[in-house]
Amino acid sequence: MKALIRKDFYVLKKQFLLFAVIVVAFRFGNNGAATLISILYAVMLPSSAFAYDDLSHWDAMELMLPYSTRQIVLSRYCVGWLSMLFFLGLSWLVQCAAALFGVLPEADDFRAILAQVAIAACFLAMTMPIYFRFDAEKSRGVRTLIIVLLAAVVGGGLSFVTVRDSAFVGNVFAELLGVMSAAAAVLTAVSVPLSALAWRRRHR
Numbered sequence: 001m002k003a004l005i006r007k008d009f010y011v012l013k014k015q016f017l018l019f020a021v022i023v024v025a026f027r028f029g030n031n032g033a034a035t036l037i038s039i040l041y042a043v044m045l046p047s048s049a050f051a052y053d054d055l056s057h058w059d060a061m062e063l064m065l066p067y068s069t070r071q072i073v074l075s076r077y078c079v080g081w082l083s084m085l086f087f088l089g090l091s092w093l094v095q096c097a098a099a100l101f102g103v104l105p106e107a108d109d110f111r112a113i114l115a116q117v118a119i120a121a122c123f124l125a126m127t128m129p130i131y132f133r134f135d136a137e138k139s140r141g142v143r144t145l146i147i148v149l150l151a152a153v154v155g156g157g158l159s160f161v162t163v164r165d166s167a168f169v170g171n172v173f174a175e176l177l178g179v180m181s182a183a184a185a186v187l188t189a190v191s192v193p194l195s196a197l198a199w200r201r202r203h204r
Helices: 002-011 013-028 034-056 058-062 069-100 110-133 136-161 166-203
Strands: none
Touching: 002 013, 002 034, 002 069, 013 034, 013 069, 034 058, 034 069, 034 110, 034 136, 069 110, 069 166, 110 136, 110 166
16 A cells, blocks of 8 residues: 555646745745645645546556555545645644744644644545546546635635634634544545445446
8 A cells, every 4th residue: 555655646746846936935935725725735745646547547557456445545635634644734833933033923822723634634635535436537626616615715714813812713723623523534534435345346
């Protein structure tokens, strides 16, 4: 399974680096959308991996390799999870470094970062079965809808908390963390077997 993960990151290397530069630029610009951008890219990268697979007809080769359905499915989830953690972690570290030198305000509460990870995990869980069932062209519309919904939810949340005091924001994120973590765990537990079923149906 590690080889499958390495394959995806090798294919996505240029896109990954480009997204990293964009996230850093947004964060140094003290842009409130930096967190949103980080989550969006985390959601988009796995879909790009599926698109590259379709272009190269990787599915035909994948069936000849000694990997189980579970390994194939989990490897793509791992790509999504690792991308998500990388971009959100990068955004937070850049803000911490900038705050240390007085370039930006104080870094976000770490609970906020964990809540954002949970939100991204929810959307990954929602989109993965669709990617495994349909090709990139057919799933594009659903992917666009998911991204628009994600932008609306996170953007609305960012607008909401900017008008509250810091203590209130901390309480909001503390509550959000628990709810979103539970939702992410449930959605992921349902999403993985659904993705395995979707992959089998697509290749039967």
